[in-house]
Amino acid sequence: xxxxxxxxxxxxxxxxxxxxxxxxxxxxxxxxxxxxxxxxxxxxxxxxxxxxxxxxxxxxxxxxxxxxxxxxxxxxxxxxxxxxxxxxxxxxxxxxxxxxxxxxxxxxxxxxxxxxxxxxxxxxxxxxxxxxxxxxxxxxxxxxxxxxxxxxxxxxxxxxxxxxxxxxxxxxxxxxxxxxxxxxxxxxxxxxxxx
Amino acid sequence: xxxxxxxxxxxxxxxxxxxxxxxxxxxxxxxxxxxxxxxxxxxxxxxxxxxxxxxxxxxxxxxxxxxxxxxxxxxxxxxxxxxxxxxxxxxxxxxxxxxxxxxxxxxxxxxxxxxxxxxxxxxxxxxxxxxxxxxxxxxxxxxxxxxxxxxxxxxxxxxxxxxxxxxxxxxxxxxxxxxxxxxxxxxxxxxxxxxxxxxxxxxxxxxxxxxxxxxxxxxxxxxxxxxxxxxxxxxxxxxxxx
Numbered sequence: 387x388x389x390x391x392x393x394x395x396x397x398x399x400x401x402x403x404x405x406x407x408x409x410x411x412x413x414x415x416x417x418x419x420x421x422x423x424x425x426x427x428x429x430x431x432x433x434x435x436x437x438x439x440x441x442x443x444x445x446x447x448x449x450x451x452x453x454x455x456x457x458x459x460x461x462x463x464x465x466x467x468x469x470x471x472x473x474x475x476x477x478x479x480x481x482x483x484x485x486x487x488x489x490x491x492x493x494x495x496x497x498x499x500x501x502x503x504x505x506x507x508x509x510x511x512x513x514x515x516x517x518x519x520x521x522x523x524x525x526x527x528x529x530x531x532x533x534x535x536x537x538x539x540x541x542x543x544x545x546x547x548x549x550x551x552x553x554x555x556x557x558x559x560x561x562x563x564x565x566x567x568x569x570x571x572x573x574x575x576x577x578x579x580x581x
Numbered sequence: 582x583x584x585x586x587x588x589x590x591x592x593x594x595x596x597x598x599x600x601x602x603x604x605x606x607x608x609x610x611x612x613x614x615x616x617x618x619x620x621x622x623x624x625x626x627x628x629x630x631x632x633x634x635x636x637x638x639x640x641x642x643x644x645x646x647x648x649x650x651x652x653x654x655x656x657x658x659x660x661x662x663x664x665x666x667x668x669x670x671x672x673x674x675x676x677x678x679x680x681x682x683x684x685x686x687x688x689x690x691x692x693x694x695x696x697x698x699x700x701x702x703x704x705x706x707x708x709x710x711x712x713x714x715x716x717x718x719x720x721x722x723x724x725x726x727x728x729x730x731x732x733x734x735x736x737x738x739x740x741x742x743x744x745x746x747x748x749x750x751x752x753x754x755x756x757x758x759x760x761x762x763x764x765x766x767x768x769x770x771x772x773x774x775x776x777x778x779x780x781x782x783x784x785x786x787x788x789x790x791x792x793x794x795x796x797x798x799x800x801x802x803x804x805x806x807x808x809x810x811x812x813x814x815x816x817x818x819x820x821x822x823x
Contacts, residue, residue: 398695402684409683487679490640491740492668492696495660574640577675577752578631 394497403504410480414509417473421513421553422520424466429549430521431455436537436545437529445544463556470560474502478568485568486576495569502565506557514553518546586649587748587780588614588637593646595632595803606632608803609646614748617778619771621790624800630784631752633800637782638671638750639663651747668696672741674751678733680725680740686712687721690739697744711739715769731762738769742779751783755790764789 407414435450436443443450451459478485485498522542529536595607607629614620624630635641636648639655648655650670658666673679680689690708691699699707712721715735725733734754741749754770755763771793773779783790791797792811799806 394695394698395701398701402695405683405688483679484681487675487681488692488696489664490638490667490673490679491693492664492666492744494664494696497696572640574635577635577640577679 418513420469422516424462425514425517425549425553426521427462428459429518430525432545433525437533466556467560474561474564478564483576485571486573489573498569499565506561510553510557514550518549586613587616589649591647594644596644605803619774619781619794620796621783621794622798628800629803639666670747672746672749674741674754676753676756678737685722686736693743715739748780755787
């Protein structure tokens, strides 16, 4: 007897995730806002730290942060992780019955895990890019006044990439436990559970 | 193991421990379900109906005993294989419908096929065909919130049938429905049972379901109290009337 699953197309998973995000947009928007605030703070710190720099600038722009800027960034990232973690746990509880039903219908544990990770990736890309754009808009005048010119495009690019990486990292760290928890839900339990 | 059984349980037991007391939710249940049979199970609350359902459906592990579905011993399967089994061999109908609220009727029905990895075109054709069969051909793109209770239950019946399972487990399918709608659902299940030879195992308090089933199993305190054939029940009813 062959017991293998065929691979589920990314398109189908994306569709399911998007439908779910559309339906629960208020919580998703809050999470995006959260990521956006955290990332915009960190990336504006990076932009400001480069405004006085002359000579060679490392592509890992965050090493040019001052001690103060570094601490502010670390604190904002930590707060961000905790709030997303909380929001994801709520998301799992909210979908408790739904997840149980899906598992009853034959969804594998890993599939449930992928749903949450996919959702968090989408959130982190939207939040991260928004954060970068807004921090650019706000810091550009300051940098212009302070040093008479903007920092180079290459530096902006590396800041963008690092911001997105930080955003993805924050989200993954915060999502991995709730998603794992969701994937291990006992479907028999959910059928008894009345909301 | 003869293959005329869709499901067979051998000395199936499930004990729960509450504090220091051990409760026998199911106690040495031997049950055979034939292919193409409409079987009902009756019993008061707490008699072990749901436990039996969870064990047959591969949602729970028995303390003792075995469950065979299509001659596969499901107590030996791991989580991955159980998911496969639930996907291909078992269809569920719940009292509370349990449709995914964010998806349309068509998407809800195609969900088990997504899990099984059926190609998209085939999925849509099959889901449309099944929804038409249960009488919802004009409601394909409605979400569960836009459907009535009876219609939602029809969607969930279509969803249960979609991967051609060996058995359909229905846990109080008419529990949340009014008399007429309940009767429609029962008639639909009976039609599917007669026309397509779908095996249906149905837990119920509803005497309307008993009228259409081939066999009725009475369960009490985790043990099978008696098994009745339909003719017998009908005779008893006539006696009560006269």
